Amino acid sequence: xxDQVELHFEIAAxxxxxxxxxxxxxxxxxxxxxVGSGKTYGSCMRVFNQICEQRPNKQGVRKSRWIAVRNTYxxxxxxxxxxxxxxxxxxDMPQLGxxxxxxxxxxxxxxxxxxxxxxxxxxxxxxxxxPEHVKKLRGLQCTGFWLNEMKxxxxxxxxxxxxxxxxxxxxxxxxxxxxxxxxxxxxxDDDHWYYKLAEETKPKGWKFLRQPxxxxxxxxxxxxxxxxxxxxxxxxxxxxxxxxAYYENGMQGKSxxxxxVNLANEYGSVVTGKPIYEGSWDEVKHTSKxxxxxxxxxxxxxxxxxxxxxxxxxIGQLMPNGKLRVLEELIAAGMGIRRFMDELVIPTLEEKxxxxxxxxxxxxxxxAGLAMSDNDDNSPIGILNFxxxxxxxxxxxxxxxxxxxxxxxFLNSKTDYGPAFELSPICKVLRKGFNGxxxxxxxxxxxxxxxxxxxxNAYSHPHDALQYLCLGAQGEVNYDWAGREDRNNxxxxxxxxxxxxxTGY
Numbered sequence: 363x364x365d366q367v368e369l370h371f372e373i374a375a376x377x378x379x380x381x382x383x384x385x386x387x388x389x390x391x392x393x394x395x396x397v398g399s400g401k402t403y404g405s406c407m408r409v410f411n412q413i414c415e416q417r418p419n420k421q422g423v424r425k426s427r428w429i430a431v432r433n434t435y436x437x438x439x440x441x442x443x444x445x446x447x448x449x450x451x452x453x454d455m456p457q458l459g460x461x462x463x464x465x466x467x468x469x470x471x472x473x474x475x476x477x478x479x480x481x482x483x484x485x486x487x488x489x490x491x492x493p494e495h496v497k498k499l500r501g502l503q504c505t506g507f508w509l510n511e512m513k514x515x516x517x518x519x520x521x522x523x524x525x526x527x528x529x530x531x532x533x534x535x536x537x538x539x540x541x542x543x544x545x546x547x548x549x550x551d552d553d554h555w556y557y558k559l560a561e562e563t564k565p566k567g568w569k570f571l572r573q574p575x576x577x578x579x580x581x582x583x584x585x586x587x588x589x590x591x592x593x594x595x596x597x598x599x600x601x602x603x604x605x606x607a608y609y610e611n612g613m614q615g616k617s618x619x620x621x622x623v624n625l626a627n628e629y630g631s632v633v634t635g636k637p638i639y640e641g642s643w644d645e646v647k648h649t650s651k652x653x654x655x656x657x658x659x660x661x662x663x664x665x666x667x668x669x670x671x672x673x674x675x676x677i678g679q680l681m682p683n684g685k686l687r688v689l690e691e692l693i694a695a696g697m698g699i700r701r702f703m704d705e706l707v708i709p710t711l712e713e714k715x716x717x718x719x720x721x722x723x724x725x726x727x728x729x730a731g732l733a734m735s736d737n738d739d740n741s742p743i744g745i746l747n748f749x750x751x752x753x754x755x756x757x758x759x760x761x762x763x764x765x766x767x768x769x770x771x772f773l774n775s776k777t778d779y780g781p782a783f784e785l786s787p788i789c790k791v792l793r794k795g796f797n798g799x800x801x802x803x804x805x806x807x808x809x810x811x812x813x814x815x816x817x818x819n820a821y822s823h824p825h826d827a828l829q830y831l832c833l834g835a836q837g838e839v840n841y842d843w844a845g846r847e848d849r850n851n852x853x854x855x856x857x858x859x860x861x862x863x864x865t866g867y
Contacts, residue, residue: 380404551630592609648783685777688831727757
């Protein structure tokens with residue numbers, strides 16, 4: 363190459379998500395991907411490109427200072443610094459400046475661009491296991507941060523970094539034309555701060571990108587299990603040793619949890635049991651990118667109820683093409699059905715579903731909800747019908763196996779427009795349950811043996827309610843329950859009563 367450097371090195375990103383990451387200029391951009399997906403090289407190239415993009419000062423000098431952060435010095439040296447030097451400080455390319463192995467190590471970039479301007483930049487490499495580096499971080503004035511392997515970094519460090527960028531170059535020297543943070547990571551656990559920001563909080567000015575997994579699940583021929591296969595949409599395959607064999611070999615001898623997190627790019631849960639929907643649930647495929655709202659032209663909304671002192675209600679919508687859209691989860695503890703309805707369900711319907719009258723809801727419930735209370739001889743299903751004017755039916759069964767089958771039916775079915783199951787991201791407990799929280803308890807015996815019923819925990823009640831919803835959506839309902847005639851008589855009485863005496867909202 364000549365002594366002059368093009369404004370951007372012409373290195374094509376190996377995948378659409380990587381390309382989006384390299385081109386994004388949001389204040390904070392993060393990318394989550396599997397091992398081998400090119401995230402670190404993508405971060406290196408983006409830092410270099412943004413160094414070249416910095417607005418020149420009056421002297422035609424593009425000044426900037428970037429801080430590359432890693433959790434330990436050994437990882438900083440073996441991965442972060444190594445990949446940077448492979449691209450921008452090696453004997454096969456023009457020397458772009460001095461690399462000083464000081465404390466901390468710093469690459470002083472000093473070169474001319476073909477447009478006549480010059481680059482004078484620093485890339486400082488910090489490891490957080492060295493107290494002097496952490497101390498230096500507090501006083502640094504910089505343009506941007508590169509947070510390498512974000513899941514290994516404490517949230518307090520991220521917060522501190524977010525207050526230090528944009529301070530270099532000074533306003534007198536032209537100021538930073540862009541400032542912010544970029545970061546790359548493998549998939550963390552679903553109780554990690556990264557998960558909470560990316561999937562729940564979604565702070566303003568932050569962009570979270572997720573690469574396709576290197577492997578995906580494929581159903582076995584018997585339809586009862588699955589296997590991991592190479593994902594045809596995996597990124598950076600051309601740069602991996604052996605191409606797709608990289609992932610094929612990488613799966614050998616690894617546990618399912620390890621593959622799921624490191625190769626399939628799925629959030630990992632600490633799972634001690636066997637996830638009930640393992641092989642059917644796919645978080646990327648089944649979770650909507652946006653909060654779901656009811657589609658007005660569909661005139662009916664469905665509800666699934668699980669009763670007891672930890673009641674749960676799931677609200678969904680069945681589309682004409684057979685897709686089940688799960689819109690809402692309502693969960694409580696220490697409440698009977700009336701308090702649950704008064705304090706949580708009805709206020710939610712008034713606030714978010716006001717375009718629907720109560721007679722447009724149909725509820726499907728645990729058949730045990732027909733049992734009369736010892737206090738007033740009313741059953742939960744009867745209370746929904748008679749006191750809240752919601753058409754409520756017991757499902758035809760509460761067999762766990764049949765209920766799981768009803769959910770699996772939607773998870774495994776397809777429509778012309780994608781999967782037949784779509785979960786709104788606001789349904790956080792259902793989602794975590796699908797990711798392993800709702801599982802069969804492992805028995806304390808030799809070998810991998812599990813209970814035949816789901817472990818009772820915070821995830822089981824909303825998942826039970828979802829199962830009743832799925833049973834009802836498939837028509838597995840006891841339409842001949844004993845209270846049906848009373849319910850119809852009651853509805854006739856309500857219809858003929860003065861408006862101010864009617865139950866509803």
